[in-house]
Amino acid sequence: MRSERRQKHWRTTAMVASSAGVITAGMAAVVPTSASADPAFQAPVPCGQRWTTSTHSGHADADMLDMISTDGVTRGKPVLASAGGRVTVSTFSNSGGNMIVIDHGGGWQTRYLHLDSRAVGVGVDVGTGRQIGAAGTTGASSGPHLHFEQKLNGAVVQARFNGSLVPRAWSYNQVFVTSNNCGGTPGKYWVDTHADAPGHSSPGGTRTGTLNKGTNYVYCRVWGPKVQVGSDYNHWWMKTDLDSGNPWQNQYVSAYYLSRWGNDVAKDNNGNDLPNC
Ligand SMILES: [Zn+2]
Numbered sequence: 001m002r003s004e005r006r007q008k009h010w011r012t013t014a015m016v017a018s019s020a021g022v023i024t025a026g027m028a029a030v031v032p033t034s035a036s037a038d039p040a041f042q043a044p045v046p047c048g049q050r051w052t053t054s055t056h057s058g059h060a061d062a063d064m065l066d067m068i069s070t071d072g073v074t075r076g077k078p079v080l081a082s083a084g085g086r087v088t089v090s091t092f093s094n095s096g097g098n099m100i101v102i103d104h105g106g107g108w109q110t111r112y113l114h115l116d117s118r119a120v121g122v123g124v125d126v127g128t129g130r131q132i133g134a135a136g137t138t139g140a141s142s143g144p145h146l147h148f149e150q151k152l153n154g155a156v157v158q159a160r161f162n163g164s165l166v167p168r169a170w171s172y173n174q175v176f177v178t179s180n181n182c183g184g185t186p187g188k189y190w191v192d193t194h195a196d197a198p199g200h201s202s203p204g205g206t207r208t209g210t211l212n213k214g215t216n217y218v219y220c221r222v223w224g225p226k227v228q229v230g231s232d233y234n235h236w237w238m239k240t241d242l243d244s245g246n247p248w249q250n251q252y253v254s255a256y257y258l259s260r261w262g263n264d265v266a267k268d269n270n271g272n273d274l275p276n277c
Contacts, residue, residue, distance in 0.1 A: 042181035075144035097139025125190035203237035209245010220277035236266035
């Protein structure tokens with residue numbers, strides 16, 4: 001009972017910190033929020049690339065997108081996470097070929113089909129722009145392209161990239177998008193924390209709030225005053241948005257609270273060093 005109440009509390013307060021709509025909560029995937037919590041989707045291809053978008057009569061829903069590159073061959077082009085979230089499907093199927101599904105929380109999901117290769121497995125937390133595979137023509141596909149879907153509560157919706165609805169025609173080379181998936185500004189990195197962490201205005205500075213235990217995003221790290229409990233210590237501090245506090249945005253918590261790493265290490269859940277602030 002106790003832990004369940006605590007979990008509920010976390011979910012409630014976590015929504016405050018999720019204005020970007022991207023939340024994964026520990027073991028259970030998703031915070032159910034209102035349908036309006038659009039996770040700031042970007043085109044699922046590298047920054048600056050121009051792709052033509054279309055649909056066709058074989059699609060179960062006309063809002064499903066087929067995309068091919070206008071900058072050289074499509075096959076092998078990196079396919080990127082359209083927004084941050086957790087990989088829930090990474091598999092091969094006869095119809096979809098190599099396919100990835102990312103759960104973004106709030107009922108939002110994106111799907112990437114016919115990939116030449118897959119770069120992430122189930123359970124991996126990805127930030128916007130993380131490469132998840134390469135475009136290809138596996139499964140029921142007649143040529144290299146990226147089949148892409150944005151879904152809300154199980155239904156395909158007209159995709160939105162960088163805040164704008166994506167145009168789609170009934171054939172290629174009628175309408176185009178240029179990717180603004182430019183590394184996230186600012187980038188978010190997913191980390192697991194083992195306890196509620198006090199938030200500070202600066203490394204070791206004024207106490208401002210709390211980052212609740214669970215899976216959280218952080219922006220970057222900075223070296224600061226050592227936090228030590230027993231034999232565990234860490235000099236790194238991570239900039240993040242707190243679950244509660246005033247102010248709650250762009251505050252700092254000690255990397256001591258990271259679940260996965262040891263003394264004076266500040267990496268994300270994928271094992272990559274956080275960028276310096
Ligand atoms: Zn398609």
